Amino acid sequence: MPIDARALLHELTREARELDIGSTVGRVPASQLNSLVFYRDYVSRNKPLIITGALDHWPAVQAWTVHHILERMGEAKISVARTPHGRADSVINLDGTKYFALPEEEHMPVQEFFAGLQGSRSEVTYAQAQNNSLPEEFGPLLQDVTDLGWATEAFGRTPEATNLWIGSDDSVTSFHKDHYENMYAVVKGRKLFTLLPPSDAYRLYSQTCRVAQYRRNAAGALELQPEEPPREVPWATVDPCPASEEQMQASQLAHPEYWDPDLPSPLQAEVGPGEVLYLPSLWFHHVRQEAGADECVIAVNFWYEMAFDCKAAYARLADQLALELHSQPLPDG
Amino acid sequence: MPIDARALLHELTREARELDIGSTVGRVPASQLNSLVFYRDYVSRNKPLIITGALDHWPAVQAWTVHHILERMGEAKISVARTPHGRADSVINLDGTKYFALPEEEHMPVQEFFAGLQGSRSEVTYAQAQNNSLPEEFGPLLQDVTDLGWATEAFGRTPEATNLWIGSDDSVTSFHKDHYENMYAVVKGRKLFTLLPPSDAYRLYSQTCRVAQYRRNAAGALELQPEEPPREVPWATVDPCPASEEQMQASQLAHPEYWDPDLPSPLQAEVGPGEVLYLPSLWFHHVRQEAGADECVIAVNFWYEMAFDCKAAYARLADQLALELHSQPLPDG
Numbered sequence: 239m240p241i242d243a244r245a246l247l248h249e250l251t252r253e254a255r256e257l258d259i260g261s262t263v264g265r266v267p268a269s270q271l272n273s274l275v276f277y278r279d280y281v282s283r284n285k286p287l288i289i290t291g292a293l294d295h296w297p298a299v300q301a302w303t304v305h306h307i308l309e310r311m312g313e314a315k316i317s318v319a320r321t322p323h324g325r326a327d328s329v330i331n332l333d334g335t336k337y338f339a340l341p342e343e344e345h346m347p348v349q350e351f352f353a354g355l356q357g358s359r360s361e362v363t364y365a366q367a368q369n370n371s372l373p374e375e376f377g378p379l380l381q382d383v384t385d386l387g388w389a390t391e392a393f394g395r396t397p398e399a400t401n402l403w404i405g406s407d408d409s410v411t412s413f414h415k416d417h418y419e420n421m422y423a424v425v426k427g428r429k430l431f432t433l434l435p436p437s438d439a440y441r442l443y444s445q446t447c448r449v450a451q452y453r454r455n456a457a458g459a460l461e462l463q464p465e466e467p468p469r470e471v472p473w474a475t476v477d478p479c480p481a482s483e484e485q486m487q488a489s490q491l492a493h494p495e496y497w498d499p500d501l502p503s504p505l506q507a508e509v510g511p512g513e514v515l516y517l518p519s520l521w522f523h524h525v526r527q528e529a530g531a532d533e534c535v536i537a538v539n540f541w542y543e544m545a546f547d548c549k550a551a552y553a554r555l556a557d558q559l560a561l562e563l564h565s566q567p568l569p570d571g
Numbered sequence: 572m573p574i575d576a577r578a579l580l581h582e583l584t585r586e587a588r589e590l591d592i593g594s595t596v597g598r599v600p601a602s603q604l605n606s607l608v609f610y611r612d613y614v615s616r617n618k619p620l621i622i623t624g625a626l627d628h629w630p631a632v633q634a635w636t637v638h639h640i641l642e643r644m645g646e647a648k649i650s651v652a653r654t655p656h657g658r659a660d661s662v663i664n665l666d667g668t669k670y671f672a673l674p675e676e677e678h679m680p681v682q683e684f685f686a687g688l689q690g691s692r693s694e695v696t697y698a699q700a701q702n703n704s705l706p707e708e709f710g711p712l713l714q715d716v717t718d719l720g721w722a723t724e725a726f727g728r729t730p731e732a733t734n735l736w737i738g739s740d741d742s743v744t745s746f747h748k749d750h751y752e753n754m755y756a757v758v759k760g761r762k763l764f765t766l767l768p769p770s771d772a773y774r775l776y777s778q779t780c781r782v783a784q785y786r787r788n789a790a791g792a793l794e795l796q797p798e799e800p801p802r803e804v805p806w807a808t809v810d811p812c813p814a815s816e817e818q819m820q821a822s823q824l825a826h827p828e829y830w831d832p833d834l835p836s837p838l839q840a841e842v843g844p845g846e847v848l849y850l851p852s853l854w855f856h857h858v859r860q861e862a863g864a865d866e867c868v869i870a871v872n873f874w875y876e877m878a879f880d881c882k883a884a885y886a887r888l889a890d891q892l893a894l895e896l897h898s899q900p901l902p903d904g
Contacts, residue, residue, distance in 0.1 A: 241576050246892070250887075258879060274610065277610060277611050278610050281611075285880065392607070394611060437884070545591075545611075547616035548590075548591065548616065548618075551583055551586040551590055551770070552882070554583075555582075555583050556885075558582075
């Protein structure tokens with residue numbers, strides 16, 4: 239009898255939820271955590287957590303208005319991602335083909351960036367460089383932020399990278415995973431994470447897509463242009479927030495195991511100012527944001543080296559079962 | 572195309588070893604560990620470790636001679652397991668049928684136990700009760716032992732059970748796993764552990780066996796008697812130390828993936844007096860012992876509650892793939 243990869247993966251999904259993960263992301267005040275408790279009860283278990291009151295000692299939480307940032311940064315230039323719609327690094331359908339769409343990348347003065355972010359331009363900009371951007375590009379703001387000492391103690395090393403994110407409601411990050419332990423600190427606005435554990439890779443219907451990048455065409459508009467020579471990457475094709483009823487129906491047809499009401503729903507984590515999301519290594523995350531009463535959404539994330547241990551080996555097994563599954567036709571009905 | 576469970580499991584075995592476990596069990600002095608480092612680098616990774624110099628503060632290491640134990644214990648009775656050959660709780664072939672053989676269980680004065688252990692009796696006795704036996708049966712010896720404080724701090728709770736083990740070279744414990752984190756402290760003699768991670772369950776060829784128990788027959792000899800009403804348990808059938816060349820050849824034929832030179836060998840951990848083995852939850856372990864110059868082999872193990880997290884869910888997936896594998900014929904050759 240051939241092995242039923244689908245049944246095994248469904249059971250893995252349910253078992254991981256029932257044993258440990260549950261259906262909601264917990265909230266714990268920073269005052270109730272220490273490095274050992276955090277590592278034992280969350281990192282070791284590869285289980286997300288929202289830590290409240292975690293940034294009480296950060297000047298940034300009060301200080302980071304647009305005015306303050308402009309004053310501090312002066313004429314400094316920063317990296318900015320630009321797209322027509324806010325969906326950088328995601329799968330875009332174009333003329334019936336699925337492309338993995340990279341944003342146009344620009345270097346511009348901070349003042350120009352904020353003018354675009356708050357203006358009425360039809361294009362969407364997002365400061366989202368993930369190359370240790372806080373010290374590399376926003377050095378003058380470093381003094382408003384301190385390391386999360388208990389996290390650094392827990393992981394036993396300083397972060398590999400510290401990135402600053404500044405964006406508006408229009409920017410969305412598509413489902414993906416990182417090979418890092420991630421401490422995601424929200425300074426202004428709210429971040430809305432949709433989360434699936436590494437064992438649930440099969441629910442995201444990864445497809446190999448040709449890489450393309452937005453570039454400005456002769457008419458001055460952003461246009462998606464396939465990379466030459468051609469290059470392909472696998473990427474999750476599920477959009478958890480379809481823009482219309484029609485798109486929702488199409489997704490339910492194409493991605494039945496993402497929406498399956500008999501499987502546990504993806505977890506939702508809404509992270510507000512002064513809160514930190516512990517986003518465990520290899521977890522899939524889709525991120526939206528809401529500025530609300532704030533001028534924009536600002537966050538700082540710390541990437542710490544992950545342990546490549548049995549959990550990573552097991553996640554790879556789940557990936558392989560998922561690959562096998564999706565080389566098979568979808569079930570009837 | 573049906574999934575090749577064998578190929579997936581072989582890759583899992585190799586990946587877990589290459590990423591993290593390696594081919595030998597590390598030794599670290601207790602002075603270089605603390606609760607966070609121990610939890611992060613070993614427990615979270617589900618990775619075994621021998622901790623040296625871990626019992627320097629235990630009076631037991633010097634004090635526990637047979638004379639001392641007899642003096643302390645007085646007339647107290649203890650639980651003793653008795654078999655004809657030293658293999659309690661293991662799979663025994665009898666008239667072509669495989670039984671899971673429980674030992675005869677006796678309650679006897681400590682003096683009688685030691686007389687049997689050191690005498691020339693043809694039967695093998697082993698004080699191996701795992702019901703929190705140190706406080707329950709050996710209370711007068713408790714004062715010679717202290718909790719492993721850093722381990723209790725790491726796990727965040729006191730042990731669920733603390734067991735005392737007293738035996739001779741003749742006693743062997745067959746491959747099995749426990750649903751506990753195990754700190755195994757050797758006081759006298761040496762323990763020789765053969766170890767396989769939870770992902771390698773398929774290499775132990777578990778079979779469902781009828782339960783039987785050794786009982787004394789009319790002629791006064793121990794005889795294996797099937798339980799009534801019949802009861803079955805699954806148990807590992809691999810003996811990593813076959814008694815003869817003939818048995819080795821039979822095992823290589825019946826258990827090719829245990830002996831496969833193209834797969835990583837089981838890990839060996841030789842634990843001497845004053846050392847502690849951290850035996851991670853769900854790891855399969857086979858245990859032999861050598862009294863050497865000591866009168867007998869004495870050990871204390873601490874069972875701490877394990878975390879039922881994604882690692883446990885993944886281990887269950889590996890178990891299910893193993894079941895699937897063994898419902899299929901072995902490969903040719």
